[in-house]
Amino acid sequence: MAGKLNIIGLESTAYRGAKTTLCAGCGHNAITERIIDSFFDLGVQPDQVIKLSGIGCSSKSPAYFLNQSHGFNSVHGRMPSLATGAVVANRKMIAIGISGDGDTGAIGIGQFVHLMRRNLPIVYVIEDNGCYGLTKGQFSPTADLGSTLKTGVVNDLPPIDTCALAIELGASLVARSFSGDPKQLKAILKAAISHRGTSMIDVLSPCVTFNDHEGSTKSYAYVKDHDEPLSEGLLAGRQGEGAADHPRDARARRVRDRHPLSGARQAGLRRPARHRRRAAGIPARQQDASGQGGARRDHGELCLKGKSQIPRSKSHLVAVQRGHAVLLEQRGKVRIRHEITARRCLADDVPVHLPESGVLRECPHMRTIQQRADVADGLIGRQRVRKHTAMRDDAQLADDRRPREVLMTATSAAAACVHLNTDRPRDADCRRRPSASARRSETSRPNDLRSFFCRRFNSPSTEGVNGGARLSCPFTS
Amino acid sequence: MSVTAPSEQEVGVGSTGDRIVNDFAIQVATVNGSGSQTANIILLRSIFQMGVPVSGKNMFPSNIAGLPTWYTVRASSKGYIARKKEVDFLVAMNAETAKEDVMTLEAGAAVVYDEPLKLNELRSDLTFYPVPFDKLIAPVTTDAKLRRLVRNMIYDGVLSRLLSIDMRQMEKALKRQLGKKQKAVDLNMNALKAGFDYAEQHLSKRDPYVVEPMEGKTEGMILIEGNSAAAIGCMMAGVTFVGWYPITPSSSLCEALIDYLKKYRKDPETGKATYAVIQAEDEIAALGMVIGAGWMGARAMTSTAGPGISLMAEFTGLGYYAEVPAVIFDVQRAGPSTGLPTRTGQQDILSTAILSHGDTKHPMLIPASASECYEFAQDAFDLAERMQTPVFVMTDLDLGMNTWMSKPFEYPTKPFDRGKRLDADKLKQLGEFARYRDVDGDGIPYRTVPGDGGPSFFTRGSGHNEKALYSERADDYTNNLDRLSRKFNTARTLVPKPEVDMAAKGGIGYIAYGTSHWAIIESRDQLRNEQKINTSYLRLRAYPFTTELFDFIDAHDRVYVVDQNRDSQMWQLIKLECTPQQVAKLRSIPHYYGLPIDGRSLTTELLKQEGR
Structure with a gap:
């Protein structure tokens, strides 16, 4: 890497931080490296970044990258509020927050939830190792049911799925990755940094000291063994269809064409070999770690270019840019369409008077729901997109047994996404809790699939390419 | 009791006594949610408009409708605006509390009451004026809901007659309160007149209390709540970020601020806000956001009360140790835990002075008047940025939510003090930037903020040295703590003097x-x-x-x-x-x-x- 310059003429050393003090082999260090790579690749000015964290091993890591950026290692579980105030106060900056599974899932769950709701432009990374490393290995809320501590203590509580929560609550880019998959992680990080809205990335990041033993579901071995990417297509902005007549689109398209992610997609992100095999009719490798004979895995697929690209797999994920996400899923004769409408980004509506410069920043406004629905309509062709207007109640859902399209609520859509990430399919009514005995017998609900689910994908700005991502909105002059 | 009670006409010491002019307290006892606040404000304002110094104190329950509430209007020719302990003139509208309200009066007081309550049977040393409110309201409107709301205007009419409060002033105050809603004005005017006419025809004045026009005391003065005054102060101080969580009695501060910002802090060209307000999920997050914004260089504030202060302890400690400016209004209320949310007190003084664990101490500004709420709000932002630390403005429910007579506020003349911000010249002079180095001997270091082009540093709540690097060294720790102490002593020269x-x-x-x-x-x-x-x-x-x-x-x-x-x-x-x-x-x-x-x-x- 030495000597190689990025698009703004900086070496990668300009993006490095202090020497890590985490354990050798800690997954967090790998994530730190990917963060450095991502900012380097995107050509972001380091002093245009703020890095924030809470408390824990994960939260130490902002010190290990981007030395020239302002950083704030705050208090346990409270990074979201700090980040909220910071990004709203100066919206020129790119905010990356590093949290852990305890910092997010336990003490900070309240703030995490509300950060997701607000959908502010913040990259929120959870370095997820299923335990409290800094206090020597206690279970965290993402520890899987049935996984064990080094001492043999079994976890008897189900985990919190941070991705499902984030999707349900309105984060507009949600992904799960693995510190041991540099290629995917970097692509996701770059997408997140370029995204305007909250990007929530849960990165499985094994703790080599306290949670890398047999019986742990967050060990390197377990994660590698149970790793099944849902999809490796990255959404980078469609070329024109649907909203082509919009006056802003010409500019947005120009921007997109130069968008680093377009490059990232072309460079390496293709569907994995086993998906290609499956598409060609070659049977996939049988995989059933939990011994559930006949249990079928669902596979999601990101669709990039409209209806012709919608694969005929059993279920699939369609992500639509600009605030609208549609998930199609085939369950037996029932075809279910999950539809989620992104909320507006809070920061977009609250331009802030910057004290130093006195410059009032313009900000982009989301398109109306109708416009977004139109975009979605263009994308999936004849299958009409119905706007999500009312919450369907449980009884109605339960009665819907005929083979027909079911428009589910956002709540159940999120649950369905969780379902995509689990080994065992749940009942069609995603919200029904299994019986107590069923729960007892469910010794493990491995959380082992990476999912990449993108809900909203605004076009990045021109500065996104050469001066740091998403510094201004392409929709406003 | 009724056997020995003298008839109504025989009651009342006031009938023989001297006149008491412009020096008494009127207490109106009602049920909350009955719309009495409009009637009370009109009563207060009309006396004020006659030139008599007044204060209004609302004693209300932590409830939306159905519990007893008392509003006290004090008229004082000498200009005393504190609460007066004794009630001189009671308007008993609440059947539930009427008996106790009457029994606690001092001899010689007067009582206007709802006739069916038969309060005159309770005591013989008071002047009683029975008013058949239901009968009087019947011709005013047929709408049952409206009747309930404008019923209270009748006592304003009765008081206008009994206390010689100028009806024209009542009308003026009513119009001011209800604005352009002509229908509502007419309806209330009718109720007001119904009360006045009834008193004129049926009640003979037998108490000594009288309001007479005065001069020289209220000219040019305004009536305002402390919370509104503080909100104007924050706006004038250039606040650009507000993170808040609703809590009595501080909610009206941020709500007033939001209204003022909407009106006065929109960019005239684009019509867009030049500020940001976020209603947080709790007080922890509210202060977290404020610290985040303050760290970023914005002028940021929040307002809360005791329970919120408890929750803010954690971030206050961070703000102190990481040295981030923040302004926190504590509109104090009574009691530990939930306590008495709608009662006043100064009960957070000790805990706020040293809020959070470890060695911490924080500057507090303590206003006593609406105009000081306005001034100290501005001082607080200057002080917070100068000192790079959270600054508390300690008001209370009495000041924040009650209506106070005040001198009009002065337009600020001095520029903002943005504190020690490192610029290129200063950096050249210093040679090197060390975030927490005391270069001037006053304990206050120089800071940069993200995006200002200055050198970066890593802010942390953990142990750090002068260069903001992580450190657990004993000398780094004590040097830092000693400097913070020096900085706090510097604050002694900056805060408002007694x-x-x-x-x-x-x-x-x-x-x-x-x-x-x-x-x-x-x-x-x-x-x-x-x-x-x-x-x-x-x-x-x-x-x-x-x-x-x-x-x-x-x-x-x-x-x-x-x-x-x-x-x-x-x-x-x-x-x-x-x-x-x-x-x-x-x-x-x-x-x-x-x-x-x-x-x-x-x-x-x-x-x-x-x-x-």
């Missing part, structure tokens, strides 16, 4: 702060006029304390510290910094039953401790 009146050097001194001020004024007059005791007075306006405080204690034999809390918190805080000789002089007068403090109680307690 107001001192050395009228009785060598004798008795009062020390008070916040809303106790108004009761002290009255108590000092009572002591001088009734007991020939001259007292000195020092009004604290900030923490940390300044030399004036200790000079004041030295100059007097006995010094009474007035607190609106059980544990005499300011007294304790002062004692921490006193010499043993000074401590020996300090006495305490605590007041803590949730109602605004009054001058008479102070006088009584001081005389008791003086052994008189």
Whole structure:
């Protein structure tokens, strides 16, 4: 890497931080490296970044990258509020927050939830190792049911799925990755940094000291063994269809064409070999770690270019840019369409008077729901997109047994996404809790699939390419 | 009881007594949610418009509808605006509390009451005026809901007649209150007239209380709540970020601020806001956001009350140690835990002064009036940025939510103090940037903010050295803590100085702060006029304390510290910094039953401790 310059003429050393003090082999260090790579690749000015964290091993890591950026290692579980105030106060900056599974899932769950709701432009990374490393290995809320501590203590509580929560609550880019998959992680990080809205990335990041033993579901071995990417297509902005007549689109398209992610997609992100095999009719490798004979895995697929690209797999994920996400899923004769409408980004509506410069920043406004629905309509062709207007109640859902399209609520859509990430399919009514005995017998609900689910994908700005991502909105002059 | 009770016409000492002009308290007892607030404000305003100094105090429940509430309007020709302990004129509209309300009156008081309550049977030493409210409201409107709401206007009409409050002023106040809603104005006017006419025809004046027009006391004055005044102050201080969580009695501060910002802080060209307000998920997040915004260079504030202060402890400690400016309004209420959410107190003094764990201390500004709410709001932002630390503005429910007579606010003349921000010249001069190095000897280091082009640093709540690097070294830690102490001492030169009146050097001194001020004024007059005791007075306006405080204690034999809390918190805080000789002089007068403090109680307690 030495000597190689990025698009703004900086070496990668300009993006490095202090020497890590985490354990050798800690997954967090790998994530730190990917963060450095991502900012380097995107050509972001380091002093245009703020890095924030809470408390824990994960939260130490902002010190290990981007030395020239302002950083704030705050208090346990409270990074979201700090980040909220910071990004709203100066919206020129790119905010990356590093949290852990305890910092997010336990003490900070309240703030995490509300950060997701607000959908502010913040990259929120959870370095997820299923335990409290800094206090020597206690279970965290993402520890899987049935996984064990080094001492043999079994976890008897189900985990919190941070991705499902984030999707349900309105984060507009949600992904799960693995510190041991540099290629995917970097692509996701770059997408997140370029995204305007909250990007929530849960990165499985094994703790080599306290949670890398047999019986742990967050060990390197377990994660590698149970790793099944849902999809490796990255959404980078469609070329024109649907909203082509919009006056802003010409500019947005120009921007997109130069968008680093377009490059990232072309460079390496293709569907994995086993998906290609499956598409060609070659049977996939049988995989059933939990011994559930006949249990079928669902596979999601990101669709990039409209209806012709919608694969005929059993279920699939369609992500639509600009605030609208549609998930199609085939369950037996029932075809279910999950539809989620992104909320507006809070920061977009609250331009802030910057004290130093006195410059009032313009900000982009989301398109109306109708416009977004139109975009979605263009994308999936004849299958009409119905706007999500009312919450369907449980009884109605339960009665819907005929083979027909079911428009589910956002709540159940999120649950369905969780379902995509689990080994065992749940009942069609995603919200029904299994019986107590069923729960007892469910010794493990491995959380082992990476999912990449993108809900909203605004076009990045021109500065996104050469001066740091998403510094201004392409929709406003 | 009714056997011995004299008939209504025979009751009343007032009928024989002298007239009491512009010096009495009217208490209206109603049920909350019944729309009495409009009637009460109109009563207050019309007396004020006649030139008589007034104060209005609302004693309301933590409830939306159905519980008893009392509103007291005090008229005082001498300009006393503290609460008056005794009620002179009661309007008993609430059947539930009427009996107790009447039984607690002092002899000679007058009572307007709803006729069916038959209160005249309870006592013989009061003047009773029965008014058949339901009968009077019937012709005004047929709508049952409206009847319930405008029913209260009838007592305004009755009082207008009985107390000689000018009906034209009532009408003016009504129009001001209801604005352009002509229908509502007409409806209320009819109710007002119905009350007035009834009193004119059926009630003969038998009490001594009269309102007469005055001059020279209220000209040019305004009526305003402390929270609104603070909100205007924040706006004038250039606040650009507000993170808040609703809590009584502070909600109206941020709500008023939001209204003002919407009106005055939109970009005239684009029509877009030049500020950001976020209603947070709790007080922890509210202060977190403020610290985040302050770290980013914005002028940021939040407002809360005791329970919120407890939650903000964690971030306050971070703000102190990481040295991030923030402005926090604590509109204090009564009680530990939830306590009495709608009652007043000064009960967060001690806990806020040293809020959070470890060695921490925080500057507090303590306004006593609406105009000080306005001024201190501006001072707080300057101080927070100068000191790079969270600054608390300690008001209370009485000041924040009640209506106060105030001088109009002055337009700020001095520029903002943005504190020690590192610029290119300063960096050149210093040679090197070290975030926490005391280069000027005042304990205040230079800072940069993200995006200002200056050198970056890593802010942390964990141990750090001068260069903001992680450190657990003993010398780094103590050097830093000692510098923070130096910085706090610098604050002594920056905070508002106390107001001192050395009228009785060598004798008795009062020390008070916040809303106790108004009761002290009255108590000092009572002591001088009734007991020939001259007292000195020092009004604290900030923490940390300044030399004036200790000079004041030295100059007097006995010094009474007035607190609106059980544990005499300011007294304790002062004692921490006193010499043993000074401590020996300090006495305490605590007041803590949730109602605004009054001058008479102070006088009584001081005389008791003086052994008189």
